[in-house]
Amino acid sequence: MNHFALTIVGRDRPGIVSQVTEILFNQGCNLADSSCSILGGQFTMILILGHPEFTSRESFGEAFKPLEDADLTVALRVLKPGGEIRPQIEGDICMISVYGADKPGIVYHVAQVLGEKQVNITDLNTKLVGTEERPVYVMVIEAVLPEGVEEEDVNTWLAPTRDELQVDITVRTIPTVEL
Amino acid sequence: MAVRSILIYPDPILKQVADPVEAVDESAVAVIQDLVDTMVDSGHSVGIAAPQIGVLRRVLVVDVSKSKLGKSNNHGLLEMVNPEIIEKSGSKIMREGCMSIPDYTGNVTRAEHIVVEFTNRNGQLRVIEASGFEAVAIQHELDHLDGLLFLDRVSSLKTDLYRRKSK
Numbered sequence: 001m002n003h004f005a006l007t008i009v010g011r012d013r014p015g016i017v018s019q020v021t022e023i024l025f026n027q028g029c030n031l032a033d034s035s036c037s038i039l040g041g042q043f044t045m046i047l048i049l050g051h052p053e054f055t056s057r058e059s060f061g062e063a064f065k066p067l068e069d070a071d072l073t074v075a076l077r078v079l080k081p082g083g084e085i086r087p088q089i090e091g092d093i094c095m096i097s098v099y100g101a102d103k104p105g106i107v108y109h110v111a112q113v114l115g116e117k118q119v120n121i122t123d124l125n126t127k128l129v130g131t132e133e134r135p136v137y138v139m140v141i142e143a144v145l146p147e148g149v150e151e152e153d154v155n156t157w158l159a160p161t162r163d164e165l166q167v168d169i170t171v172r173t174i175p176t177v178e179l
Numbered sequence: 180m181a182v183r184s185i186l187i188y189p190d191p192i193l194k195q196v197a198d199p200v201e202a203v204d205e206s207a208v209a210v211i212q213d214l215v216d217t218m219v220d221s222g223h224s225v226g227i228a229a230p231q232i233g234v235l236r237r238v239l240v241v242d243v244s245k246s247k248l249g250k251s252n253n254h255g256l257l258e259m260v261n262p263e264i265i266e267k268s269g270s271k272i273m274r275e276g277c278m279s280i281p282d283y284t285g286n287v288t289r290a291e292h293i294v295v296e297f298t299n300r301n302g303q304l305r306v307i308e309a310s311g312f313e314a315v316a317i318q319h320e321l322d323h324l325d326g327l328l329f330l331d332r333v334s335s336l337k338t339d340l341y342r343r344k345s346k
Contacts, residue, residue, distance in 0.1 A: 176274040176275075177225070177275055178278070179224070179277055
């Protein structure tokens with residue numbers, strides 16, 4: 001089985017998922033992990049898929065043409081063997097909420113601190129909420145902490161960013177339990 | 180008595196509602212003991228419900244006293260027949276895993292404090308107040324009696340954020 005990463009972006013409307021997955025089903029693709037969401041007015045799809053015979057972009061032929069004709073942007077990445085396997089990331093899971101009056105650099109400055117400290121971001125979502133006059137930026141990060149790092153450490157590291165950007169930041173670890 | 184094998188999803192038994200136990204007789208006590216033996220044998224487990232060993236009766240056992248998160252706040256080994264939550268308050272998110280769904284965990288919000296009524300191994304009605312990890316474990320196991328898995332409770336942060344905005 002060869003694996004591919006497929007991304008599709010286009011103006012949101014009903015029927016996109018159906019049109020895309022019909023093509024993939026008819027091509028004989030197996031869908032694995034995927035994430036599809038509305039971002040702004042755009043519907044975005046990111047899919048990891050496998051195919052028993054296909055090896056390259058060319059294998060799909062003109063299969064995606066109907067999507068492009070429907071004004072969707074399609075990009076396909078051929079994965080190297082093993083590229084579809086999620087690595088086992090050991091460590092405590094930590095949720096970080098950041099929100100405040102919208103201004104440039106919120107994502108960058110928070111991510112910079114986390115990157116420097118080897119905190120692995122596993123999920124990140126941002127949303128512009130509030131009103132047009134008073135836009136509020138909200139970011140929620142899920143990250144895995146390196147061994148020996150506690151919730152309080154992350155709080156301490158982010159304190160200067162909190163003051164500089166005038167945003168609220170809360171950090172909380174989520175214990176993983178086997179029941 | 181016996182260590183039983185644990186059913187793994189998609190075994191259909193895991194999605195069925197278990198029947199109440201009419202009387203805590205020999206057969207009910209045998210189920211309790213099998214659950215305890217199976218839980219202890221699995222090493223890392225803090226609880227197990229009867230449907231997980233293929234028995235569709237409302238019986239569960241929980242013991243968080245040996246786990247890091249539960250050792251300071253617990254009732255030791257709890258053996259519950261026909262458990263029912265009669266009060267709940269607060270909320271707590273934990274990333275739950277389940278022996279019946281290997282290799283997957285998900286964030287689940289549950290009540291932080293619960294009052295639960297049940298019949299014990301000796302047929303006596305008991306009411307206890309549980310909180311924290313013990314409360315989460317009881318709620319997780321009680322869900323098994325109703326054919327619910329933690330996958331039925333998972334909510335993504337994306338969805339939460341989206342819902343709040345669309346109000």
